[in-house]
Amino acid sequence: MKRRLPALLLTLLPLLAGCSESAGGPDYTQIGVGAGRAGAVADLQCTWLPVMPGGIVERELELNGGIRARVRGTRDGAKVEFAGVEDPDGAARYFSHETLDSGFGERIDVVTLGGDDYVILVNSGCGTGVTL
Amino acid sequence: MRRSLPIGLLVLTISSAGLAATTAKDSAPKPKRGGPPAGSTGFQMALRTGAQLPVGDATGEPGDSLSRRYAWQWPVAIDLGAKLMPELFVGAYFGFGIGSTGSDTRLEADCDDDDENFENEISCNAASLKLGLEAHYFFSPSARMTPWIGYGIGYESASAWISDTENGYDETVRANGFTYAEISFGLDLRYRIGFGPYASAAIGGFTRTTTEIGGKKVYEGPIDDQALHAWINLGFRFVVNP
Numbered sequence: 076m077k078r079r080l081p082a083l084l085l086t087l088l089p090l091l092a093g094c095s096e097s098a099g100g101p102d103y104t105q106i107g108v109g110a111g112r113a114g115a116v117a118d119l120q121c122t123w124l125p126v127m128p129g130g131i132v133e134r135e136l137e138l139n140g141g142i143r144a145r146v147r148g149t150r151d152g153a154k155v156e157f158a159g160v161e162d163p164d165g166a167a168r169y170f171s172h173e174t175l176d177s178g179f180g181e182r183i184d185v186v187t188l189g190g191d192d193y194v195i196l197v198n199s200g201c202g203t204g205v206t207l
Numbered sequence: 208m209r210r211s212l213p214i215g216l217l218v219l220t221i222s223s224a225g226l227a228a229t230t231a232k233d234s235a236p237k238p239k240r241g242g243p244p245a246g247s248t249g250f251q252m253a254l255r256t257g258a259q260l261p262v263g264d265a266t267g268e269p270g271d272s273l274s275r276r277y278a279w280q281w282p283v284a285i286d287l288g289a290k291l292m293p294e295l296f297v298g299a300y301f302g303f304g305i306g307s308t309g310s311d312t313r314l315e316a317d318c319d320d321d322d323e324n325f326e327n328e329i330s331c332n333a334a335s336l337k338l339g340l341e342a343h344y345f346f347s348p349s350a351r352m353t354p355w356i357g358y359g360i361g362y363e364s365a366s367a368w369i370s371d372t373e374n375g376y377d378e379t380v381r382a383n384g385f386t387y388a389e390i391s392f393g394l395d396l397r398y399r400i401g402f403g404p405y406a407s408a409a410i411g412g413f414t415r416t417t418t419e420i421g422g423k424k425v426y427e428g429p430i431d432d433q434a435l436h437a438w439i440n441l442g443f444r445f446v447v448n449p
Contacts, residue, residue, distance in 0.1 A: 100374055123425075125425075126317055
């Protein structure tokens with residue numbers, strides 16, 4: 076039995092050499108949302124999307140300028156709606172999981188209820204000190 | 208107050224059945240030596256196990272079938288109650304099932320542990336829970352073999368979760384709802400302990416769902432698009448006081 080062990084190891088060596096060092100796992104997806112005047116620097120508020128079937132995440136975010144965002148995400152994508160802006164329907168967006176995974180970012184120009192021009196940035200992933 | 212009525216009734220029923228059993232035992236003819244025990248009344252308990260298969264839809268969302276969320280499970284259930292008469296059992300059931308996550312291809316890929324370090328950094332599991340009230344009717348309660356049918360209603364819950372220790376991520380999705388009808392049938396072989404095969408279909412629907420990420424609840428609310436599903440159970444049961 077012992078004599079067979081080196082032979083077995085030699086046989087398995089090429090297989091072991093091809094092994095991954097990471098366990099892998101899901102592609103975790105985040106959506107970041109931030110708002111401010113054009114050119115201003117803001118922190119994006121981050122929401123993880125679920126990975127399980129039937130999983131739902133729902134968050135209310137307070138952004139700059141009195142703008143509020145409601146993020147409802149599933150593993151298939153995220154819907155972002157806004158309040159505190161003049162045209163909330165025009166500002167609402169849906170981003171699919173694939174879109175968010177591809178490293179997407181969108182700037183949405185809005186006018187706050189106070190009459191100020193603001194930019195909302197919706198981004199794959201999150202960040203601090205992002206220029207709007 | 209109203210909610211406690213079925214439980215109160217059940218306790219009353221079990222107590223009266225116990226009393227009736229004592230009286231019945233005094234007057235009942237003794238069973239033949241070596242023959243099956245006389246048709247019993249009073250306390251009865253059964254333990255069921257086997258396999259539990261998901262059928263139907265978890266919600267009305269396209270493609271959201273129960274089997275996509277949950278694989279088959281290993282169930283263990285207890286029936287506890289009383290036989291009001293030899294033909295009729297009334298009681299409560301409590302059961303749980305454990306298994307893996309379902310056939311969803313994306314989740315299957317997510318749950319694969321790709322490295323070969325013989326440690327399971329990514330695990331995906333599922334469990335279910337059922338409890339309710341039930342009644343069984345026995346066709347030949349004094350015979351060696353008695354076929355029976357049953358009906359029950361109750362509450363049910365099912366969960367699936369992923370734990371990824373490498374990335375420090377865990378998520379649990381739980382769905383709760385009602386079992387509108389647990390229809391069951393089986394065949395008991397009656398000795399001092401009864402045993403025999405059984406099958407059941409627990410038809411129900413989820414009404415609420417909860418998602419937790421990293422131990423924090425990120426959603427709890429009603430399921431807008433509800434659907435019907437069933438847990439089909441096939442297995443064996445063991446009966447005390449058959």
